[in-house]
Amino acid sequence: MSETTLNPSASTPLWRRSVTRDLVAVLILAAVAVALFFLFPSNLALLTRIVAMMLLVLSLDLVTGYSGVATLGHATLFGAGAYAAGIVAAKFGITDPLLMLAVGALAGAAAGAISSLVILRGHGLSQLVLSIAVVSLAHEAANKLSGWTGGSDGLSGISPSALFGMFRFDLFGRTAFIMSVVLLLVVFVVLRIIVRSPFGMLCRGIKQDPVRIRAMGAPVYFTLVKMYAIAGAVAGLGGALSAIATKVVGLDSLSFTLSAEALVMLVLGGTGKLFGALVGTLVFVWFEDRVSAINPFHWLTIVGCLLVAVVLFAPKGLTGAAEAIWKRMRGARS
Amino acid sequence: MSKLLLASLTLALTSSVAFADTIKIGVVGPFSGPAALQGKNFQAGIDAWLAINGNTIGDDTIEIVYRDLPAPDPAQSAALTQELIVSEGVQYLAGYYYTPDAMAAAPILEEGNVPMVVFNAATSAIVNASPYVVRTSFTTWQTSTPMAAVARERGIDKVITVVSDYGPGVDSEAAFVAGFTEAGGEIVESVRMPMNTNDFSPMMQRIKDSGAEAVFAFLPAGPATLGFVQAYVENGLKDAGVTLLAPGDLTQEPDLAALGDNAVGLLTTFHYAVSHDSPENEVFVEAASKAIGSASELSFPAVGAYDGMYVISKMIEATGGNQDAAAAVEAVKGLSWVSPRGPVSINPENRHLTQNIYLREVAQEDGQYINREIQTFENQGDPGWKAP
Numbered sequence: 001m002s003e004t005t006l007n008p009s010a011s012t013p014l015w016r017r018s019v020t021r022d023l024v025a026v027l028i029l030a031a032v033a034v035a036l037f038f039l040f041p042s043n044l045a046l047l048t049r050i051v052a053m054m055l056l057v058l059s060l061d062l063v064t065g066y067s068g069v070a071t072l073g074h075a076t077l078f079g080a081g082a083y084a085a086g087i088v089a090a091k092f093g094i095t096d097p098l099l100m101l102a103v104g105a106l107a108g109a110a111a112g113a114i115s116s117l118v119i120l121r122g123h124g125l126s127q128l129v130l131s132i133a134v135v136s137l138a139h140e141a142a143n144k145l146s147g148w149t150g151g152s153d154g155l156s157g158i159s160p161s162a163l164f165g166m167f168r169f170d171l172f173g174r175t176a177f178i179m180s181v182v183l184l185l186v187v188f189v190v191l192r193i194i195v196r197s198p199f200g201m202l203c204r205g206i207k208q209d210p211v212r213i214r215a216m217g218a219p220v221y222f223t224l225v226k227m228y229a230i231a232g233a234v235a236g237l238g239g240a241l242s243a244i245a246t247k248v249v250g251l252d253s254l255s256f257t258l259s260a261e262a263l264v265m266l267v268l269g270g271t272g273k274l275f276g277a278l279v280g281t282l283v284f285v286w287f288e289d290r291v292s293a294i295n296p297f298h299w300l301t302i303v304g305c306l307l308v309a310v311v312l313f314a315p316k317g318l319t320g321a322a323e324a325i326w327k328r329m330r331g332a333r334s
Numbered sequence: 335m336s337k338l339l340l341a342s343l344t345l346a347l348t349s350s351v352a353f354a355d356t357i358k359i360g361v362v363g364p365f366s367g368p369a370a371l372q373g374k375n376f377q378a379g380i381d382a383w384l385a386i387n388g389n390t391i392g393d394d395t396i397e398i399v400y401r402d403l404p405a406p407d408p409a410q411s412a413a414l415t416q417e418l419i420v421s422e423g424v425q426y427l428a429g430y431y432y433t434p435d436a437m438a439a440a441p442i443l444e445e446g447n448v449p450m451v452v453f454n455a456a457t458s459a460i461v462n463a464s465p466y467v468v469r470t471s472f473t474t475w476q477t478s479t480p481m482a483a484v485a486r487e488r489g490i491d492k493v494i495t496v497v498s499d500y501g502p503g504v505d506s507e508a509a510f511v512a513g514f515t516e517a518g519g520e521i522v523e524s525v526r527m528p529m530n531t532n533d534f535s536p537m538m539q540r541i542k543d544s545g546a547e548a549v550f551a552f553l554p555a556g557p558a559t560l561g562f563v564q565a566y567v568e569n570g571l572k573d574a575g576v577t578l579l580a581p582g583d584l585t586q587e588p589d590l591a592a593l594g595d596n597a598v599g600l601l602t603t604f605h606y607a608v609s610h611d612s613p614e615n616e617v618f619v620e621a622a623s624k625a626i627g628s629a630s631e632l633s634f635p636a637v638g639a640y641d642g643m644y645v646i647s648k649m650i651e652a653t654g655g656n657q658d659a660a661a662a663v664e665a666v667k668g669l670s671w672v673s674p675r676g677p678v679s680i681n682p683e684n685r686h687l688t689q690n691i692y693l694r695e696v697a698q699e700d701g702q703y704i705n706r707e708i709q710t711f712e713n714q715g716d717p718g719w720k721a722p
Binding site: 041042043044045046048049052140143144146151152153154156159170171172173242245246247248249250251252253257289292293296297298299300 | 365366367370400401402404405406407408409410412413416417419420421433434437438440441442445446457459463499500501502504528529
């Protein structure tokens with residue numbers, strides 16, 4: 001997947017190769033989704049939840065993996081999307097799922113842009129602390145505004161109408177799952193285009209050396225704010241999806257715990273790669289769910305052991321390890 | 335003749351589930367993490383009920399399927415509940431420690447044709463979320479309201495309320511303030527403390543300065559209550575005669591040993607004390623202590639689970655083991671029995687328990703700290719419930 005595997009002597013133009021690769025990536029994702037749909041017809045609610053988490057982790061990857069912003073407060077954007085979609089449905093009667101998604105994306109983008117103004121003021125550790133402050137403030141604000149958010153009881157009374165007026169959100173979660181997969185595919189393609197664009201390259205440059213980028217005359221701060229707004233829209237979509245599928249929004253969607261968990265999933269999958277975010281989330285949440293079903297009383301220990309093992313033996317995450325093995329195999333063959 | 339054959343065939347087909355089946359009950363609760371003790375109490379209540387009554391009802395065998403939900407997480411609760419219904423095929427759902435989790439499970443009950451028996455979550459509005467919700471615990475309104483009468487009976491005119499700033503804390507404050515002002519008392523100040531407050535000394539100073547004769551406090555059961563009670567004693571409020579009044583979450587039995595002498599004499603109102611004196615409770619405490627491993631870990635969620643199992647058993651009896659949520663819920667409306675906590679009945683209107691609320695005083699007995707019941711408020715409904 002990385003740039004080094006590109007063959008410079010290939011005669012096809014770069015954009016066409018990118019399109020082919022995007023198409024292959026989308027086909028792989030769609031094939032996996034279809035396989036999961038038929039293999040695990042009774043776990044679709046979990047799978048939908050995983051897709052919502054994937055959007056959050058993708059969004060985190062944009063700011064952390066691609067732009068080098070350290071944050072432990074990324075759930076702010078997810079929660080903003082979830083609450084915005086929930087509130088328009090529960091309080092204003094806007095129950096069309098697509099509209100709810102749009103509202104969630106807008107709210108997430110707004111939250112991203114605004115919170116980035118604060119978070120980007122710091123660097124390194126102070127940035128991390130600022131991000132935690134932002135998520136704590138958002139959490140407390142949602143707790144205080146219980147008239148709007150339901151406070152710690154959660155925002156309930158969200159009843160999304162049928163998708164396109166035809167497909168009801170059923171008990172098996174088929175509609176929600178299919179909608180979430182289509183959403184994920186669209187977001188994935190858009191993000192691939194964005195990270196490959198000059199703008200995406202600029203962000204990567206800022207991650208490597210912000211001083212040099214500034215010396216080149218490019219606006220570091222503004223570029224990152226823009227990236228944060230994009231990331232916010234993605235996380236907001238995840239939040240809105242979660243609100244539609246769950247029909248309840250809780251304070252946990254604005255919590256430090258969720259932010260930290262998202263970072264763990266990203267590290268598990270591998271930072272700076274969109275596939276890494278997807279793989280990390282799928283493996284982490286699926287593993288967690290299986291282990292906690294097998295032993296509901298001591299499963300946290302086992303999850304902890306998995307994380308320690310990954311950090312020790314695959315410091316670049318699962319995709320990083322897979323890439324290394326792939327390269328070694330190719331090296332052995334040639 | 336053929337009609338008869340057809341009829342018997344239809345009967346055999348439709349009632350086939352009634353013959354010696356395994357009925358699964360899905361239990362969702364905090365079985366790991368910081369609230370694991372409360373989950374263990376769910377389990378103890380269930381195990382106690384099974385130990386006393388056996389795991390068969392009629393021809394059917396009960397099987398419990400546990401799912402862990404360590405902290406409030408509605409998205410996970412919805413996913414677990416859906417999976418329990420669709421893939422485990424549970425006929426009954428039970429447990430649910432936190433309100434948002436119960437709220438997230440409620441919308442799928444009707445389509446899943448599954449009744450839900452809430453063992454703990456204490457917000458009044460949960461029963462309105464679905465007609466298939468039955469609750470065997472309490473509501474914060476229910477346990478807090480009688481304290482207003484207690485305060486007035488003791489000649490207290492001025493009270494300051496101090497609550498943790500989250501749903502149940504706000505409910506508790508609202509319940510007490512409503513009852514107390516109606517009875518002619520005066521609330522001098524209402525303070526809400528952030529959830530993770532650990533240093534309560536400034537709060538105690540504020541209580542002193544307010545000139546109140548008593549403080550009404552709500553904190554969730556657990557570590558924070560220890561710091562609060564300690565600060566109350568160390569800052570001289572106890573010696574100064576400022577009475578501490580609280581719902582029983584503040585003095586749940588597993589915390590009493592750590593609270594120690596500081597807590598002696600504290601007044602709390604609650605629906606259940608492990609020391610409740612009745613033959614039913616004796617049987618329950620013995621079985622539940624055995625299930626949990628040590629009597630000192632036993633707490634109120636266990637009795638919610640125990641009574642919940644009783645309600646589910648009645649539902650299974652009424653439906654003959656067939657999956658029919660509407661009939662099951664209908665069958666237990668108005669049901670009354672003697673629980674380990676005292677006489678209880680299910681209010682047919684809101685499917686919540688009408689029960690005695692007791693005034694208890696922390697006391698030392700045989701070297702152990704207990705909540706000694708000293709006054710009974712009989713047949714209390716849920717004053718916080720509003721018809722949808």
